[in-house]
Amino acid sequence: MKQPAVYILSNKTHSVLYVGVTSNLTRRIYLHKQHCVEGFTKRYNVHNLVYFELFDDMENAIYREKRLKRWERSWKVRLIEQTNPEWLDLYYQLL
Template identity: 45%
Template sequence: MANKRNGTLYLGVTSDLAARVHQHRNGLIDGFSKQYGCTLLVWFEAHDDLQEARRRELQIKKWKRDWKLELIEAENPQWKDLYATLF
């Protein structure tokens, strides 16, 4: 999730991406994403195993910001909101 192109980034794990993004977009979850206005789904990965997804989350959270931006731009160079693609 991001608040704008090259802006603040939020990374998390969920078993229901569409529902979770809806919560973030509508400010239903207090915390970092609400405080910084991270309402745009600009990148996501699907995993079959929740533990694998959590390991990947922790790995990416340790990355330098530039690496995270490269990951987003490789799949979504225009930083389009991908929320509609979930349906």
């Protein structure tokens, strides 16, 4: 199902965070998990979905992604821990 979303991925030890945007969250995270997405997430094994927000339109999702990318790490950690204090992989809740 297509719906704009902003997401944050982390590695197993939570030492690396990645902020992204997509129109199909389930598919995009699947691609990250299969290491089909070249670049940062593949290189650093970042594929656990620890946070996401859904949007009505891609314009607002892209705006939010750009803002989150400028945030300090501590702010992103606080955002994640407000809704996912155990840093569970939320991908399996999407299925």
